[in-house]
Amino acid sequence: MPVRAGVTIPTLLSPERRSVEFRARAAALGPVRESGGAEAPHHGPWSGVFRFCEVIGAVDSPRSAARGRTSSALAAGARPWQARGVPDQTLPLRSRTAIAAGRAVAAASRALGRGRGQVIGGRVMLRVDPQLLARLAAGMEVTAVSATNGKSTTTRMIAEALATRAPVAHNRTGANMAPGVATALAESRAAPFAAIEVDEAHLPAVAAATHASQLVLMNLTRDQLDRGSEVKMLADRWRRMAETLTPATEVVANADDPMVVWAAAAAPRVTWVGCGQWWTLDSALCPRCGAPLARPASGWACPACGFARPETLWFISHDADRIVTPAGPVTPRLVLPGRFNVGNAAIALAAVNARGISLDAALEAFSQVSDVDGRYVRASAHGREARLLLGKNPASWTEMMGVVSDSAALLVTVLNARGADGRDPSWIWDVGFEEWAGRPVWVAGERRFDLAVRLDTAGLDVVGVSADPLAALELAAPDQALDVVANYTAFQELRARLVSK
Amino acid sequence: MTAGELAQPSTAGGGDAGSGVVGIVHLYPTLMGTYGDGGNVLVLARRARARGLDVRLAVVGPGEPAPEDGDLYVLGGGEDASQVAAARELRASGVLARAVERGAAVFAVCAGLQVLGRDFEVSGGAVEPGLGLLDATTRRREPRAVGEVLAEPVNGLPLLTGYENHGGGTELGPAARALARVVAGVGNGGGASGDGLEGAIQGRVVATYLHGPVLARNPEFADWLLELALLAATERTGADGAGCGRLAPLDTPFVAELRAEREAYARSGKLSAESARTRR
Secondary structure (H helix, E strand, O other): OOOOOOOOOOOOOOHHHHHHHHHHHHHHHOOOOOOOOOOOOOOOOOOOHHHHHHHHHHOHHHHHHHHHHHHHHHHHHOOHHHHHOOOHHHOOHHHHHHHHHHHHHHHHHHHOOOOOOHHHHHHHHHHHOOOHHHHHHOOOEEEEEEOOOOHHHHHHHHHHHHOOOOOEEEOOOOOOOHHHHHHHHHHOOOOOEEEEEOOHHHHHHHHHHOOOOEEEEOOOOOOOHHHOOOHHHHHHHHHHHHHOOOOOOEEEEEOOOHHHHHHHOOOOOEEEEEOOOOOOHHHOEOOOOOOEOEOOOOOOEOOOOOOEOOOOOEEEOOOOOOEEEOOEEEOOOOOOOOHHHHHHHHHHHHHHHHOOOOHHHHHHHHHOOOOEOOEOOEEEEOOEEEEEEEOOOHHHHHHHHHHHOOOOOEEEEEOOOOOOOOOOHHHHHHOOHHHHOOOEEEEEOOOHHHHHHHHHHOOOEEEEEEOOOHHHHHHOOOOOOEEEEEOHHHHHHHHHHHOOO | OOOOOOOOOOOOOOOOOOOOEEEEEEEOOOOOOOOOOHHHHHHHHHHHHHOOOEEEEEEEOOOOOOOOOOOEEEEOOOOHHHHHHHHHHHHHHOHHHHHHHOOOEEEEEOHHHHHHOOEEEOOOOOEEEOOOOOOEEEEEEEEEEEEEEEEEEOOOOOOEEEEEEEEEEEEEOOOOEOOEEEEEOOOOOOOOOOOOEEOEEEOOEEEEOOEOOHHHHOHHHHHHHHHHHHHHHHHHHOOOOOOOOOOOOOOOOOHHHHHHHHHHHHHOOHHHHHHHHHOO
């Protein structure tokens, strides 16, 4: 196991700074007002804003008490995780056996070429020791990130930023249910931090098992509807989880997604971040009362019950070129394309800042991220270069349209409908492909005919159809660059074939 | 909806008698369109325009008045809360009842089918009154019906292919008849073990449980609905019937391949295995 001897870990935040920061935040929230008022940092006045001040105001006392506890613990220990750090030997025999068995099975799985082994290995670990997640996480500050879209990228940003301070346990290959998390934590036993992405449906269980002290909640949109995971059902599940939280857990949540706000507002301690919502079809109705939501320029509000977008001290600028923080605006220097990645960076920034990482250090770390487990990678095959993009549901496809719209590359779209994709691909009709009318496109994948009918109806010029997307690279002009947008399993397969590991 | 052409209420049909104008009203796509059902309207509009018809499309959001002079009203599927909101709004406005009374066609999918019926049960057990435009009642059924469907239409159309995903079972009364007989899948799921029926027809009100979207996978079905709409348009404008009759055949690229692939899949053993896994 790696040893942390010699690693100097400074205090996260001095008690003074914490207290100053807290007072500033409380002042910014302001007294309860009849309207959002001119002082509001982000919004014009609309009904309902003050209701959120009431909600937030009601939990100020327990929150400040909790912060006090945290601050004094930090001040006394200076290296709190080392004080609480549990060497492997102190894990019960059962846990050590579980980890050894899981590793052996994972290694065997890799040797057999069955995959990367994280899931099967983690399954074995949890079978042998069902309490393993809690035991592994006992010495870690766990940040759990969940969303329909962007969780891998955001978790990666958070992990990179935290890693400037101390080792981080991170499920970087996207194995995001309990087994994958167990594997990641077991592989980085000595890490004081854990940054884990968690599947939306599994978040409550994993967050509870790992005693996550920070939950980053970003968006909920339609995805894999054949599994019965309707968006409102997931939001309700998150809300029930939030109701059980204590102020020891900080929730960092996207104020622009009404479904996320509905869930997060039940938590006692919330940092709101305006990181954008460009897909609104799954939050047409007020999650609280069911009335149609209004969408004023400043956000969203329910005309019937007053449930509305909370005010934020962190948000992305209108052009998504800057992130406004409580300390002023900063410019992200992302290699990753798209305004949604600026949104991802904004919420990652707020999360790691609360862990004591400076804005500059965090932004520098974010700028080092050029691909996320194959997403955005430029790969070569048949002498042509292809950029790999993941479009797994209507919201992420819509985001990818923004990324490729200015590109001169030939568009290749790939669609499967296996279990992990959702077996009903009719969601492709929710994507506004009409915007690309007249553009040439190659169509591939197991459900290529569904996609070809969709794109033809939208007026695109379907220049080729093949089961294998690589046929497009083979047949394209020698100097032709390609943008390949593939959904989940199609993307995984392409990455495995094109990107050396 | 991505279509940019938002006709003002009351002008969806226009007054161009006999000139092949068809008014399509897309009801609440933001509420009722969870499974890509908005694609049905895109297909209808495209197939109508390919025949030289002048399509007036109105997209109606919640809280907005729907045009009174549409020829075909389209309602998609949606989650429980959306479904209840749509049903209440349509009952309050009465626009669909008036449209049906004067001969307009209505096409609904899944939760939309349930809304058109006499009443429907949502999860939790509450029974919500529907619009009563279909002699149909819907109650919760277990397990949820999820998977590919093949069904033989009763009116001679080609085999229907689609995907179902619903927790309601619908029983038809004597005033409504089924749209099709199920070959593979569940369909309406009325009765204790399912009655083998799919969809409903009552006058010019047509409904199905199939997504896909169903009109993208079944272009002849789309054309039949357009023919009903043209009939309604002719009656509405008092024209001489020039716009009526059968539409000319239209070649639609990739649809034959898609239908063959889906039919083979639905007929194969894969279907029952997949259903066993996904139903719960």
